[in-house]
Amino acid sequence: MGQSPEPLATLGLTRAEASAYRDLVRTGPHPEEQVDAGVVDRLVAAGLILRRDGLVDAVPPGEALHHGAALRQREVDRLRTTAESLAADYRRRPGGGREAVEVVEGPRQVMAAATQMAERADTVMRGLDRGPYFHADPLPGQAQQRAQTRGVQWRVVYEGASLREAGPDGWAMVGRTEGEVARVSARLPMKLLLCDDVQGLIGLSTGPGRGEALLVRGSLLLDALIELFEREWEAAIPVPHRGSELRDADGITEQDRELVAMLSAGLTDGQISKNLGISPRTLHRRIADLQRVLRVESRFQLGVQASRQGLV
Structure with a gap:
């Protein structure tokens, strides 16, 4: 030997x-x-x-x-x-563009590609998160947590329509991972994960249990995907950190901010009540209070005005 x-x-x-x-x-x-x-x-x-x-x-x-x-x-x-x-x-x-895109087929292979991206990230992971989902967690094997331990930032925009279709527990996935900064948007154009400015993964899954994706490496296409993410991020509604009930000068609590984020995402009253742990009657009363504080007449105006005033 x-x-x-x-x-x-x-x-x-x-x-x-x-x-x-x-x-x-x-x-x-x-x-x-x-x-x-x-x-x-x-x-x-x-x-x-x-x-x-x-x-x-x-x-x-x-x-x-x-x-x-x-x-x-x-x-x-x-x-x-x-x-x-x-x-x-x-x-x-x-x-060279022909070699910048690779097709990844199968749910396991797609999740493996996403996990590898998280493992190699140096600075930031960015994601547009929408259904259909074929894995219970954002990434398996604590890959996101390990990346954050290395100092990698996570910025994720979640699609409200997908959260609504996921049922009463759909909101539970939003911003739950420590260190993740989350926002919500009513609709997203695609499922996307970006590793620094090096790689991107475009989800092409057609239904639960099926998955296909395009792995995009450094190219003009990747630059366009990064620009797309940043535009969606700017237009999305921030999701506040949970657990705080401190009120600001207008009497707005962190729970109120989360309520506005859920309304902007299009969640139903039943989903919002369940996630906030309050009764439907309390929810309706709190929405009316917020409309009065922000001087608006509709729920849509409530989300717009809260965003303009920096309350979410």
């Missing part, structure tokens, strides 16, 4: 150099003449050992190796950025 890989080789060390460094770590300073001169020169240049009074000694591993790992990580990041930039240039060349 062959020798196992030398972990320190990732720092550019040969097996002999790695062995010499390990020996110094374990046993302490050695007379310089007892160590191969070429090995000493390379380990000094790598910042792993020091010469002192005719002796050579290991730099503490916590300092030396963490510094080396940080340098390698920066190299990897630069290489990744360069690769993505070159890939985008490649796809923008004449005929």
Whole structure:
């Protein structure tokens, strides 16, 4: 059997150099003449050992190796950025668009593609979320939570029509994941997931249990999808964080803001009552109160005016 890989080789060390460094770590300073001169020169240049009074000694591993790992990580990041930039240039060349789109077939394959996008995201994930749904959760395996732990932002616009069709519990999926910023829109043009400015996934599912999608990589098409998302985001109604009952100067509570968001999404009175945990009578009274505070006569005007005044 062959020798196992030398972990320190990732720092550019040969097996002999790695062995010499390990020996110094374990046993302490050695007379310089007892160590191969070429090995000493390379380990000094790598910042792993020091010469002192005719002796050579290991730099503490916590300092030396963490510094080396940080340098390698920066190299990897630069290489990744360069690769993505070159890939985008490649796809923008004449005929390159043919390679910018890939068809993904089957619910499992679509969810796997979405999960991989979340796992590789560096900065932001953006989504237009609409039915039909073929998975109980937005993404399986806690992929969204892991991405957010890495500092990835999530911005999602949910379609009110799909939430209404999902039944009384449809609203439960909106903005429930910690760190997600959610908005709602009555109608969305498509199901879409965007990973940074690198990849997009357009959902083409035709019904529950069936799924197909287009995976779009850096291209003019991806640029258009990003612009589409930002326009939908600006037009959508924000969903407030749940649980707060603090009132502002106009007497508007966070529950009122959520109520307005649900009305704007087109949810029924029964769905709104269930999600807010209030009776239909209390709901109707609160809607009338909000209409009076905002000086409007209809529910539609209520959503528009609340948005204009920055109350949602």
